[in-house]
Amino acid sequence: MSDEVKVEVDEGVGTVTIDRPARRNALSIDTTRGLRSAFESLSGDDDVRVVVLTGAGDAAFCAGGDLGDRSGGEGFVDMHESRGEYAELLLEMNRCKSPIIARINGHALGGGLGLALSADLAVAAADVTLGTPEIKVGLFPMMVLAVMQRNIPRKSAMDMILTGRRLSADEASEIGMVNDVVDPDGLDARVDERVDSITDFSPAVLAMGRRAYYETQDMSFEEALRSLHRSLTINTLTEDAAEGISAFLEKRDPEWKGK
Numbered sequence: 001m002s003d004e005v006k007v008e009v010d011e012g013v014g015t016v017t018i019d020r021p022a023r024r025n026a027l028s029i030d031t032t033r034g035l036r037s038a039f040e041s042l043s044g045d046d047d048v049r050v051v052v053l054t055g056a057g058d059a060a061f062c063a064g065g066d067l068g069d070r071s072g073g074e075g076f077v078d079m080h081e082s083r084g085e086y087a088e089l090l091l092e093m094n095r096c097k098s099p100i101i102a103r104i105n106g107h108a109l110g111g112g113l114g115l116a117l118s119a120d121l122a123v124a125a126a127d128v129t130l131g132t133p134e135i136k137v138g139l140f141p142m143m144v145l146a147v148m149q150r151n152i153p154r155k156s157a158m159d160m161i162l163t164g165r166r167l168s169a170d171e172a173s174e175i176g177m178v179n180d181v182v183d184p185d186g187l188d189a190r191v192d193e194r195v196d197s198i199t200d201f202s203p204a205v206l207a208m209g210r211r212a213y214y215e216t217q218d219m220s221f222e223e224a225l226r227s228l229h230r231s232l233t234i235n236t237l238t239e240d241a242a243e244g245i246s247a248f249l250e251k252r253d254p255e256w257k258g259k
Helices: 029-043 075-095 110-116 133-139 146-152 154-163 171-172 184-199 203-216 220-238 239-249
Strands: 007-011 013-018 052-056 060-062 102-103 107-109 120-124 130-133 180-182
Touching: 007 029, 013 029, 029 075, 052 060, 052 184, 060 102, 060 110, 075 110, 075 154, 075 203, 102 110, 102 184, 107 110, 110 130, 110 146, 120 171, 120 184, 130 171, 133 154, 146 154, 180 184, 203 220, 203 239
Parallel strands: 013 052, 052 102, 060 107, 102 120, 107 130, 120 180
Antiparallel strands: 007 013
16 A cells, blocks of 8 residues: 555545645555555455545645656656556446545546546535646646546536636536535535445445446446346345345334345
């Protein structure tokens, strides 16, 4: 695990913190690898029900790629392969067993926006901005496009990409980039509410459903229905499905086993 990424697990909640406040939590190669490792580790921990991703301090959730990072190795090929760590990170987030909540405590820019969009839910402080300013330094947010295309209407996305314009948290909420916008002082309370609303349910079924969502998002309509049909049958055979139905019929709270 990288020293630039902190991981804590408490009462079923895994918190991943990008800990580079002096660099506005920008993504160095080591930071990106540390985040990959964190999500892989938490996904394999049966005690973790929800993962919260955030940044240290309050200036930035993540300011994107660290343009000053020179740790990618020597030569063009090494640098190319190192940049691919970000793509692997987004894939690792997709594969995570537990739902991910982005706690957007500061500005989310470039690759940081990609992290926020890759989370399942996002709660943002009202004073943050979100955007892709790469065009201003002669770059294009290439890998971030993959998650922007899946989360943002095309004209809104192109407005951000082509102009480098940042959106306010309220603007981001209007186009579905974040779920909640709250006063900075209320950020943790709202994240906790979101966490509680998820941990009330079967962790096994949540993991199964989350996996089905991401596995079928690029399938054709018919392929998705066929795959989801199979997933539904497997879902109905879980112990938690039987418990949930029994609890409903018996008018009591279910006792999830995670199986």
